[in-house]
Amino acid sequence: MLMKISWFSLYKVVLALWVGGMSIFTFLIAPVIFKSYGKDMASDIVGHIFPRYFLYDLILAAAALALFFLLSIERKAFASRLSLVLLAAALIVNVFIVFKLYPDAVQAKQEVTSFERESPDSPARRKFTRLHALSASLNLFLLVDGIMLLMAVPATEK
Numbered sequence: 001m002l003m004k005i006s007w008f009s010l011y012k013v014v015l016a017l018w019v020g021g022m023s024i025f026t027f028l029i030a031p032v033i034f035k036s037y038g039k040d041m042a043s044d045i046v047g048h049i050f051p052r053y054f055l056y057d058l059i060l061a062a063a064a065l066a067l068f069f070l071l072s073i074e075r076k077a078f079a080s081r082l083s084l085v086l087l088a089a090a091l092i093v094n095v096f097i098v099f100k101l102y103p104d105a106v107q108a109k110q111e112v113t114s115f116e117r118e119s120p121d122s123p124a125r126r127k128f129t130r131l132h133a134l135s136a137s138l139n140l141f142l143l144v145d146g147i148m149l150l151m152a153v154p155a156t157e158k
Contacts, residue, residue, distance in 0.1 A: 011067040019146040039115035058094040079155030
């Protein structure tokens with residue numbers, strides 16, 4: 001019983017770090033950086049944070065999935081099945097971001113000479129904008145995914 005409580009506690013901490021970390025970066029850090037600096041400088045600053053941010057998200061999704069398997073819970077319950085699907089989806093999305101989307105976005109960003117001077121209609125800017133929009137959408141998906149997992153914890157804890 002004590003071990004089950006410890007695994008659940010650690011699972012909840014991992015989910016809280018996931019949702020909290022993503023929320024702080026998405027709604028506080030990135031907006032402050034882009035409000036405080038020009039687009040080119042802000043892009044460079046955020047570009048230094050992103051590799052760690054995406055790795056952080058991937059590690060937490062993998063840890064949450066591993067911890068979920070260590071929990072002794074009724075796997076046939078709806079909340080457990082939903083949690084498993086959400087965790088698997090998060091891991092897949094994070095792997096895609098870290099190993100495919102982010103490297104593609106870095107390459108596209110290198111083709112943009114300046115976000116302040118280059119036309120938004122240039123092919124390089126359009127390519128980067130498309131990849132950035134996909135990244136932002138997946139980031140919001142992962143944030144909602146994590147919130148749903150936190151909401152499912154009380155039902156899986158029984």
